[in-house]
Amino acid sequence: MHSKTQLQPQQAAQVHKFGGSSLADANRFAAVAKLVQQQHQQAAGQALWLVVSAPGDTTDALLNIIASSDNEAQCQPLRSALQQQLSSLVQQALSAEGAVSVQVQLQQWLAAVPALLTQQRHNEVLAIGERLSALLLSAVLKERGLNAAALDARDFLRLHQHQPDLPQSAALLAALTQADTIHVVTGFIARDEQQRSITLGRNGSDYSATLLGALVHAAEVTIWTDVKAIYSADPRKVASALPYQQVSWQQACQLARLGNPVLHARTLSALTGTTTRLRVRSSYQPVHQGCQVQQQVKAQHFITELNDVTLLTLAAGSYDAERLALQLQQPVVTLAQHSDHVIWLLPASCAEQALALLAAEHIHAVWDTRRYHALAWLKGEQATDVSANLLPQALHRYENEQQLIWLLPTPLNAEQLQQLHQALVTPAAELKLVVAGSGNVGGEFLAMLQHQQQRLQPQVKLSLAGVMNSRRALLEPDIAPIDWQQALAEAASWHSDSLLSYLQSLPAPKVLVDITPSADFARLYPQFIAAGCDIISANKQGVTLPGSEYQQIKQALADHQRQWLSNTTCGAGIPVQRSLQELLSAGDRIRQVSGIFSGTLSWLFCQFDGSKPFSDFVLEAQQAGLTEPDPRDDLSGKDVQRKLLVLARELGLTLELGDIALQPLLPVELEQGSWQQFWPKRALLDNAMAQLFAQAKAQGKVLRYVACLTLQNEQAQASVALQAVSPTHPLAAIAPCDNVFVIESDWYSSNPLVLKGPGAGKQVTAGGLHADLAQLIDFYFRRAQPATLT
Ligand SMILES: NC(=O)C1=CN([C@@H]2O[C@H](COP(=O)(O)OP(=O)(O)OC[C@H]3O[C@@H](n4cnc5c(N)ncnc54)[C@H](OP(=O)(O)O)[C@@H]3O)[C@@H](O)[C@H]2O)C=CC1
């Protein structure tokens, strides 16, 4: 039983809106449910509200049914097709038992359609899509053990003359709100003052979400869509468009007024004057934190187009442009404001309707019937002056402090847009890199850097802005990667305060690459992140810190909208974390990850033949750059234990190192003291290994150190241990140093997904770090395809 509660204004709430493309099929419903589950875990104590659009193209199908309602011969097949499509969606998204009640409800709604069409109650027909999404998603969430309930927005959301009646809506909503429940609310639909079903027009569900955000005093409204950010230009046309992580409220409104499709003016208007934050994220790439719209963020550069527009001139102060935009549900942009007249720009397709609306108010407007293509540049901070000849074909040019709009006879082609973007938005796209750790892997990473810099020019300038080891730090904004060694040897010693103030002073974007083995250094991550840095780690200490400290890093990332890439902490350059992320975000469920996770142990067990002491082989592995700085981390099994924890956390599990059963190879007494103190006692290790090797050999087996994480009924079991396996075992046939990751999931069940390859070594690890860097560069700059690069 759930008690009815009054909404408390101070109650922390999160609203998440999922559009039709995020709910296009059963897999997408599963992926959204997984996302919601994660949000539920993270938002402990905060009420979760979901707003959903109709699945995929359901609204279009319903519109076609409405359009053909006069012709039953046409309409009936459309209804059957939709019935089949939605019914199979329900069947695929739910268990057979869970689907029964949803199917019954769906059939009732669809059976009522002919009567609703006859009575011209079209909005009630359209509402079916959103009602199904709300019902289905709540059922999917329930099957995942969450307490969820579908809510029809028409039961509380009231609009009077197109304006929301917030007091009445809030009172109705309070009576419907259930404690400890995830409410799944229909987007796009509401009721008017006469209780009639109405729809909220284009992008109505986004508007529903922000209205709901205002009603529940949400801390944040997240619009989950198919783009991972708000871009500096349309990324389909401008390959180098920048995905911004933060956009000011004022610029978001400006973009919306100009008709930019990411956020609409009404969506923003519902939250104007509230403290609710707004975020746009991609449900296809949930690893990205998306873009937050908030006050007091510096202005960015944007280019946006509005094609096929026309101009109206009317007496100043005679009518309000925003009111007309609301009536037309189209952008109306004030281009020039003079003492006696104003010039407005609007889509040519609605000019006549605009004139009629104005005439009804006895306002005379002069219509310049020519058609233009508008190109707007929203100016970022430190905008450069633009030459009058930049677009010589422009017929008009209107400029103020925030924006410059050109009116062109024809739209720009993709190449011209790209050039304009380069001139106005990314004259100097630059990423600053500070590298901590310049040993075996760090040295190789720096050796590869020069080639990477050349490869990325001219799209992105990759500047080395710091190199450090445990003793010294060379902190300069543009270090030549070939010169760092001598300069670092002569550089001053460092302290965390001086490092942090240097990092703060660097212009964003900036990334700190941690290639140290130090836990103390990893504990500074929250401060590096607060200084504006993204983090790339090869160091496994950060990703395996105790849960509370790990969560502090995660929180800092969320607060400061930063990224943390750590693919090399498990499997070196093998993209194992990325593969898991992709499976999870596509809706797969992982059941087991197992295999060989240590390059050093893999190498040792392939090479050790009993001909000389085991420790001689350990020295060779160390010289080959495979081992940890202290090879006992490998021999103790702790390095493998850490790697298994890395993957467990990647899967969203809240394990600690101690939860992973460990069978050490190294006699425990040899773990104490330094490597130098260990060395004279190495015979203890050699004897133990010789014995294990001989036993395995006598049975015709080989030794493998195996990690295994199994997930069953939401319970995790994890262990790392030595095994003697027969030569036909899948883990037997490996090359020295190979790692093997065997992933079993819902989709890879009878035949698991296997990733195999060298799992240690300076080259593959440094390469893996550059792969992480490339991902970050892609996030910031969406560099052009490699084919266009030299
Ligand atoms: N080898 C491999 O195949 C792989 C290694 N890794 C990880 O990469 C990291 C580096 O390994 P590797 O290059 O072999 O190690 P090295 O010992 O060769 O180099 C470590 C570097 O980190 C520096 N360092 C140590 N502590 C600090 C600190 N507190 N602050 C700043 N710098 C510090 C060291 O400085 P100094 O010279 O002054 O001591 C040195 O430059 C490790 O975390 C390892 O686990 C990950 C995947 C694979």
Ligand SMILES: N[C@@H](CC=O)C(=O)O
């Ligand atoms: N010492 C590690 C290096 C990679 O993480 C190993 O041998 O696997």
